[in-house]
Amino acid sequence: NDPWAVFDNNASGGVSNNWAAQPEGTETGKTSSNAWHSGGHVHPQAYQGADIYPYPCLIDLSGAEDDEWDEEWDDVKSSGGYAESEAGEGGAINRGGAHGSSMKIALNKFPGFSKSGPELYLLSKQPAKGTKLPVYGGEVGPVWAYPDYQLDCVVADPKKGSKMYGLKSYIEYQVTPTTTNKPVNHRYKHFDWLYERLLDKFGSAIPIPCLPDKQVTGRFEEEFIKMRMERLQGWMSRMCRHPVISSSEVFQLFLSYKDEKDWKTGKRKAEKDETVGVMIFSTIEPEGLPDLDLTEVEQKCEQFNRFTRAMDDGVKDLLTVGNEHWKRCTGPLPKEYQRIGKAFQNLSSVFTSSGYEGEAALTDALTAAGKTYEDIAQMVAEQPKKDLHFLMETNNEYRGLLGCFPDTIGVHKAAIEKVKEGDKLVATGKITTSEKTAMSKRASTMSYALQAEMNHFHSNRIY
């Protein structure tokens, strides 16, 4: 149940056999399911950002295929939520956390889609629909087309709203893009809607990190809202920095819809978008780049798989030790300094009772030492919020992002296996020779998309 096992299977030659033998389940679907049900157990996710217990990346699996909004998602709870949160205080809350490092690729959005996998694109006869996504040869290799002006936005000013005559309340965030500088309001469920659209549309080519925690309220509502806002800000900034996502129609709609009508119209249009799933590759156009042969395509794919897998391990390791350090710095360590401080002050008050003259110099010094230890306790307890917090947030975000790679890479892997079957498919009359040639070319296009995406990932990671 290792989400990174794609290439391990390949090493023993098991994947292509499985794929042929199990036409009902695509590799992608399988990997996706693995990613949802593994990880998280080895690396406890009890990192407690700023006094609350966030579930860094929680997906409600039961509602994954439910088109209805769950109106409770971002409702502010006043009793149930608190009790739940308190119950979890004693230990690391892991509920749902195990599913956190993956995304849902909507392969079964269309009838028959789940049975076809990447060949829907590889063997597609339809002309590409929608905006073209060029890939250029840059200094570091294939790159997306970057805009001259990098978009960003500010998520701020969370406000409590209510509906149903005040029976239900929710939080609305103000989102202001740096381009228009005109704020729009969005509830958490709108962010989630955007996430679903981006996942549907780009998820096969671009890892879309899932949104910060859902449905959970902390002990301190304000702290919780603040942290969710910070994480929504982080998520939005990452989306803004992505040249493909930030220039997409649905993302632009989210950031700069004019009015309610504009929003509703745009929403309906986005939901009807047919260039989703693997069909996104049909819009990708490598500019002035030679077709890659399958060996190179496979090599690149394996390289990225190895790297993202190793980085995922590294990030989780850092999160694990960071989490332990967080717990030590906010728990036993300051408690110990406090006890040392109390011991000094206690000795000081014992000495005061001696009745001996000239105690003051000693007892004053002991009391001061004791109080200093108590100050140290407080400093130690508060330090993690000032530095470790940012290390944890960044790595937590990366864990979420890295958790999407097995799915994305799985799509490529499945495509490679399909192309490898080309000769057999021609021989059995299932495809024509020109279809086989087209498949190879399209696998090359997919590889350019993957390479552009990896270079984007590296660039974002470093600069």
Next chain:
Amino acid sequence: NDPWAVFDNNASGGVSNNWAAQPEGTETGKTSSNAWHSGGHVHPQAYQGADIYPYPCLIDLSGAEDDEWDEEWDDVKSSGGYAESEAGEGGAINRGGAHGSSMKIALNKFPGFSKSGPELYLLSKQPAKGTKLPVYGGEVGPVWAYPDYQLDCVVADPKKGSKMYGLKSYIEYQVTPTTTNKPVNHRYKHFDWLYERLLDKFGSAIPIPCLPDKQVTGRFEEEFIKMRMERLQGWMSRMCRHPVISSSEVFQLFLSYKDEKDWKTGKRKAEKDETVGVMIFSTIEPEGLPDLDLTEVEQKCEQFNRFTRAMDDGVKDLLTVGNEHWKRCTGPLPKEYQRIGKAFQNLSSVFTSSGYEGEAALTDALTAAGKTYEDIAQMVAEQPKKDLHFLMETNNEYRGLLGCFPDTIGVHKAAIEKVKEGDKLVATGKITTSEKTAMSKRASTMSYALQAEMNHFHSNRIY
């Protein structure tokens, strides 16, 4: 089984009844036995000074009445000792530690002595023998006669010696008094002999802290010898600072014997000293101080009991938290910093494998951060030896000293009870009226000795 319970019993009036009902056992003997068998369990004594596991104050009960030297006491072990030490590494070694905070008052050194207790002095008809010990009225109350020049000595230069044709080896320390500046050599067993003499002679009036650990060798012989030497130095300095002890014949002999013959002669003489046990009070002479009535004597005694008991609790508390802090700073905390350091460096080496250009700035920074965390780990692990060590050593010494107070105070308490019985003893014809008057006066003398000793203790503690 609380060594400090003397006055708790008194509160319920139980002590004098017990004393009358159990003529076979004196209060002192009882308290002494309590002190040996209590404490230490609540406060773990696992403080690990400088890499070894000292038993801060270990008394070999089985040999308490044995006049023969145990030649093994200070022998350097080469196999058994190591195995023992290693076996204890896993947890806090407490063997013997529970008996550490007491001293052995040689009440049964003479036939019938154990049955008589402090009344041996209170009802003594013999003239006082030996040097007089004056008590003066000082600024802070009754004080001992302090010498103009304060004696001190240096314990240094431990050397391995051997005997029985090299079959047995031992460590000899060089002891140099600041007065003569002429070094003398002493083995641990000589220190122990001195301790026994001081305990016999002064133990009823002056708490004699027991010697540092016996019979235990650490994993690193040199570390162990160094620590034992430091503690012998601390013990000797404390004895030197005491005006009564430092001016005593036996102590002077130890510090400045001329040759082997001088030492042997002095040894024999000291062992024949008859002014031991409670008879030391017969040499005490309050100068120009009025006789105290029993109420005041009792009040002072209770005050000192309360104070030393409270200080003992405070010191043990500080030792407990200090010990925990020591363990944390030398165990889990640096281990955690090391793991954080490794996680950073691991991420750095993952990034190096990305194949992306321009990684160096990031990977260099990550590696440097990782190494810095490893440096922090080492600093944290080594800091306790540089500061906490001295706090622990001082408090450990005080714990040993404070552990002697129940015995010393017990002698006074028993004397007070005896004086309280005065009228009854006169009525039953056991003592005369003038003997009763003498008892009261002597109880006053004892109180001046106790007050002088407490003032010495306070002064030493503060300055």
